[in-house]
Structure formats: structure tokens, C-alpha cells
Amino acid sequence: MEHPNFRRTPNGTLVLKASKEAQAIGPRKGGYRAKGPEEVGAEACAHVASEGGDASNATLTLSRWKVQFGRYQGQTFHWLMENDVGYAVNLVASHQKERERTGSQSPLMANKDAFTRYASAYPDFVEAVRFHRAFQEARAKSLQPGQEGQALVGFGDFKFETLQGLYESQELKKKRFVNYLRRTAPAPGSQMENAVHYVKKRDRQRASAATAATSSSSSSSSSSSTASVSAAKMGPKSTSQFAAFVSGRRSLSVVEMQAKVKKLAAPKPAFPASFTPALPTRTSEEPTDEELVQAAVHTEE
Structure with missing residues (x-):
């Protein structure tokens, strides 16, 4: 049989974990010579013929090629696909990625090229490779400071979504999924644990931001109330007069203010010139700045 019998989970996805048979194979010792593609191909044809198969069937023959590297050296491509999809x-x-950088035609590269051709005939496997590459690229971004949310969810219906995109989405299905993560107790070290950690961290950040905004709003309201009370005590007329005086008049020197005050304070003849009423005694103290400003306001009136 040229097509591998993939191991699958109950929902139909590929099982990536190595089978017990694969786990029983220990690390290979060095000294194994990688055979060239012609030699490996000839051995595969002979293998197919010995099984009574059609050696002209390219897929069948390729399935009997043997791995020339790593811990599974000597195992057929067909066996590897059935026993360790993750590997x-x-x-x-x-x-x-290596092929994007080099055009090497070494025996090892040729063997990997052949395995890639064989494995790429199966859509589920191709999708698993695509996700693996996307996941690794996203993980590299997420390791940068402040970029934790760029990691992919890595499981379920939204495995290609970034954690940030999932958390901030307004789609109903994604919001329900985030709520599910808030309630679940994931297995340690799993992708779900990473997702739950991110969701709860963002929840704490939002709560802190809301508390800070409430505190700021209360402070602003308190300041506004204080300003309103001060304005009420001054009275509308005094407030407008003082504002007009400060913003619309040129600054007066102390001498000019004192002159205006003296002019304003000069007694007006309310009785015959011959009558001089007794005036209250004044101290020799200079008027304060507040008195000068208030006097100037009345003078402008």
C-alpha cells in the first residue's frame, strides 16, 4: 500500500505524537553513510517488486524510499508517515526553509526533497506543515517585548488566530471562545494554558485601566466643584470684573495703582465747604496688593 494510514484524533485531526513503535527506536549512532538518490531509488523499486507491486507506480515506489538521516534512518517514508507525523x-x-537558502544537491538534501514530494501529496499533512511554519514565525514575534499577543492560539477552530486578535475580536463565536478560556483549567504546558494566561492578563490590564479612568474622572469633578464654589463666593459681578481687568487691561505699576487709589479715596463735598466733618483716622500702612487690584477694578467702573 503506497498511502499511509494516518493516526487521527476523534475529531479527525492528525495525531502528531510518535507511536509506541517509533518511541522504541533509540538515537542512531554516527557512521551511517547517506546513499545517493539513484541508489535509494533502485532499492525502493526492488522492494516494491519483492512485495508483488508495480514498480512503475511512482507513488508506490517513493513510499518505499528509506530515510537517510536522523533517528529514523533506514525506515521507509511510508513507515515514518504512519508512526511519527510530528517529526x-x-x-x-x-x-x-533550508531550500529557500540553498540549492545543494547533496545525498541528504536529495533524500529530504524526495520525502517532501511524497508527504506533500496529502492535504492534511500539507496543512499541518503550513500551520507549523506560521506558528513558529508568530512565536518568534511574540518573544519581542510587549508582543506576547502575536503568538498564535495554536488549537481549536481559531488556531491560526493571534491571541491579541482573538481577545479583541467582536465576533460572537470568538467572544464565546474567550469566555470559555476564562472558565477552563488547562493542562500545564499546553497551548491552551498559554491562551488562558494571556486572556487573564488582558482582563487584569483592562480592570486597572478602568479603575484609573474612574479615579481621574472623580478628581476632575472635584476640581470643577472647587472652582465653581470659589466663583460663587466671589459673585458673578466680581468674577467678570476681575477677569476683564486681568485679561483686558494693561498692567499698572505700583505707583499708578497707588495714585488711582488716592484719587478714588479723595472725599467728595457732600456738605457746604464751611463744614468739615470729622474723618476716621487711617494708619500709615501702604495698601496691600489685593486692595490695589480691587480699587483698580472699581476705578475702571
Whole structure:
């Protein structure tokens, strides 16, 4: 059989974890010579023929190619796809990036090229590779200061969404998913745990911002009330007079203010010139600045 029988979860997604058979294979020791593609291809054709298969079937023959690197050296491509999809996904994703940088035709690169051709025939596997690359790129961004939200959710229907995009979305399904994360107790070290941590952190930040805004609003209201009370005590006429005096008149020197005050304070003849009423005695103290300003206001009137 040329097509692998993928292991799947109950919801149909590929199981990435290595099978028990794969876990039983220990690390390979060095000294293994990587065979060239011609030699590996010839061995695969012979393998297919020994099984009674059609050696002209390119997919079948490719499935019997053997891995020339890593812990699974000597295992067929078909076996690898059935027993350790996670390893295979990481292999292809890494090889694709490597191929973007080099055109090497070494035996190892040729073997990886052949495995990538074989594995890419299966849409579910291709999607897993695409997600793996996107996840790694997003993770690199999320490690920058203040960019934690750029990491991908990594699971469920919104696995391609960034944590920030999911949290801030107004779509009903995504809001329900965020509420679910608030209530759940995830397994330690899982992608869900990372998502729950981010959601709760953003919740705390929002609560702190709301508290700060409320405090600022209360402070502003208190300041406005104080200003209103002060204006009420001065009276509308005094307030407008003082404002007009300060904003619309040129500044007076102390000498000019004193002259205006003396002019204003000069007694007016309310009785015959021959009558001189007794005036209250004044101290020799100079008027205060407040008195000078108030006197100037009355003078302008």
C-alpha cells in the first residue's frame, strides 16, 4: 500500500505524537553513510517488486524510499508517515526553509526533497506543515517585548488566530471562545494554558485601566466643584470684573495703582465747604496688593 494510514484524533485531526513503535527506536549512532538518490531509488523499486507491486507506480515506489538521516534512518517514508507525523511535519517545514537558502544537491538534501514530494501529496499533512511554519514565525514575534499577543492560539477552530486578535475580536463565536478560556483549567504546558494566561492578563490590564479612568474622572469633578464654589463666593459681578481687568487691561505699576487709589479715596463735598466733618483716622500702612487690584477694578467702573 503506497498511502499511509494516518493516526487521527476523534475529531479527525492528525495525531502528531510518535507511536509506541517509533518511541522504541533509540538515537542512531554516527557512521551511517547517506546513499545517493539513484541508489535509494533502485532499492525502493526492488522492494516494491519483492512485495508483488508495480514498480512503475511512482507513488508506490517513493513510499518505499528509506530515510537517510536522523533517528529514523533506514525506515521507509511510508513507515515514518504512519508512526511519527510530528517529526515528519517538522522535517518538511525545516527543509522548505533550508531550500529557500540553498540549492545543494547533496545525498541528504536529495533524500529530504524526495520525502517532501511524497508527504506533500496529502492535504492534511500539507496543512499541518503550513500551520507549523506560521506558528513558529508568530512565536518568534511574540518573544519581542510587549508582543506576547502575536503568538498564535495554536488549537481549536481559531488556531491560526493571534491571541491579541482573538481577545479583541467582536465576533460572537470568538467572544464565546474567550469566555470559555476564562472558565477552563488547562493542562500545564499546553497551548491552551498559554491562551488562558494571556486572556487573564488582558482582563487584569483592562480592570486597572478602568479603575484609573474612574479615579481621574472623580478628581476632575472635584476640581470643577472647587472652582465653581470659589466663583460663587466671589459673585458673578466680581468674577467678570476681575477677569476683564486681568485679561483686558494693561498692567499698572505700583505707583499708578497707588495714585488711582488716592484719587478714588479723595472725599467728595457732600456738605457746604464751611463744614468739615470729622474723618476716621487711617494708619500709615501702604495698601496691600489685593486692595490695589480691587480699587483698580472699581476705578475702571
